[in-house]
Amino acid sequence: MAEIRKLVVTVEETHSEMGQSVHPPTRKAVAIAVIANPFAGAFQSDLSELIEIGAELGALLGRRCVEALGIAPDVAESYGKAAMVGENGELEHAAAILHPKLGAPLRTEVGGGAALVPSAKKMGGSGQTLDVPLGHKDAAYVRSHFDAIEVRLADAPRANEILVAVAVTDSGRPLPRVGGLTVDQVEGKDGLR
Template sequence: MSANIRKIAVFVEETHREAGRVIAPARRKAVAVAVIVNPFAGEYVEDLTPLMDIGAELGALLGKRCVEALGITPVQAQSYGKAAMVGENGELEHAAALLHPKMGAPLRVEVEKGAALVPSSKKMGGPGQDLDVPLGHKDAAYVRSHFDGIEVRLNDAPRANEIMVAIAVTDGGRPLPRVGGLTHEEAVGEDGLR
């Protein structure tokens, strides 16, 4: 792997009760985070291809970690998302290089299919700052019950010359969805929209 990884952390959030009601089975979200050295911290570089290649590696690694943490098969994954936080010596374009050109395809392999765009967010930040990872249905963007997110924070990342990269995967939508629209069961997933 070309990424210089300082640490990886994986978290699973389970919701068992919501609004006084039992959620069965519990709704689960996994988020896998890698803290990497930013190879371009402190300098302007025109060609960000090395970060794009690292994004592909992390898409596979972190997507697989999420699926494993949930204890599901790839086809059972229902939602996904990605996010990156760049330390103060980097720039937002470094996060974009990681997230956009090459991360999606390897992530889709780990969750089987993934016809819809992978929701994403990027920001500048420092150690202990929250990173919100948006979530959307992996095959059909119009499945409203799966519009969601998960927050992740590491007390020591990202440092000034680092980037914190996160991928999240779920095995269901929000608990007690009631805003209508296309359901997971109705989704066809051919065009990424419905």
């Protein structure tokens, strides 16, 4: 079970871009957990504790994003995940949280998701930024949803902590114009189209 020091949830809404109205506004929610790193300062071959923490955080942070957007889970359109490990940890600690088990509970919280959950891992310290990549939850080829949201906490991650972030949107970028598969063309069967 994660030893959580802090939870932060924010929603970003874009109402206008280059003088053009964005209606409805595009919205991104990001939920962050700052947790103790149980393996800080020592090499550990078995990372299963962090893998289980990933499953716990996928559900918790995904749910917090959907609640912050005030939408039904199946209305979510894109998602992403990222983790920053403090200096006494290692990059593999972020991988253990993000990859084996975080995705399935996140998909449950957003009403499905055939596409891979975009991810990023980083070593860092308090106040450093972390970009959470975003992609359409059912079809990787939906270019309008290639995006990211930046997170930064002034006091995290500390040396023995990991900052874990999950982002969910109810839309793509504002005023997308680069072509590709559109949301209404998504089949959602293979994760690509």
